[in-house]
Each structure stands twice: as structure tokens, then as C-alpha cells.
Amino acid sequence: MDKKRVIRLIQHIDFWGIREWAKENDLDWIVVYGSQVYGDPKDDSDLDIGFAGPIKGITVPGHLISEMEADEHHMDEVNAGVRYGMSKGLLIYQRQEGLFKEFIEMAKKEFSVYKKKIKQELEEDLEEGYIIIQDV
Incomplete structure (x- = not known):
């Protein structure tokens, strides 16, 4: 069974050059958790379904995944992403x-600190192999 490694992100991929980083780490898919699923004007x-090039993405609101502020309307959007x-x-x-x-909470602090925390979490997820997309 072919397994593809996946990275969980919170918003604004391009600002941090994550696409290039993902390509360098041979990632096929990026799952983006953040406000983009709502179409923030x-x-x-x-950052919506269907990235350009080999890196593809699915947006899912992260606060739902962590079971914060779940309500019927938002759950519909999460289910749509999973479907x-x-x-x-x-x-x-x-x-x-x-x-x-x-x-x-980190976002309320200096941006560089927030960015460093995101990168650290991504690297830990890669090393521990917790996040994958698996062919079914």
C-alpha cells in the first residue's frame, strides 16, 4: 500500500516558503488547517483545494480538528473536506x-516566535510520522 507523507499547517504557506520546504522533503500532499477554508477576503x-504544481492541498478548519468551537455549520465544512x-x-x-x-496563543506573540514554533512542530511531525495520507 502506497503511503504519502503529509504536513499539517496553520495558514499562509507561501509567506514561510513551506511549499519549497515540502518539495525538498518529498511531500505529496499538504493538509492546511486554517481560516482559508472560509474564504477570508x-x-x-x-490555499484552497488544488495547489499549483505537484503539491496539492486540502483545507480544513483547525479549531474543529482540535474540537474547539465545534458547531453544526463548521462541522459541515470539515466533513466536506474529509469527503x-x-x-x-x-x-x-x-x-x-x-x-x-x-x-x-503563539500568534499573539512576536511573529518570528510563532513561525519558529510552527517549523518546530512540522519537523517533529515529520520525524515521528504521525501524519500521513494513505491510499485506501
């Missing part, structure tokens, strides 16, 4: 440790 990036992945023959796994709240 202040954000004109293409999209399944329709492409993919099954999405992710950690359930409520890290999104921690990231939000």
Missing part, C-alpha cells in the same frame, strides 16, 4: 492533541 492566496479526500481515494489521519489553541 483579506487573503488572496490559493473530498475520500473521493480522491485518500484517507486523512491527523493528531488530536489540541495544538491549534497553542498555535493561536
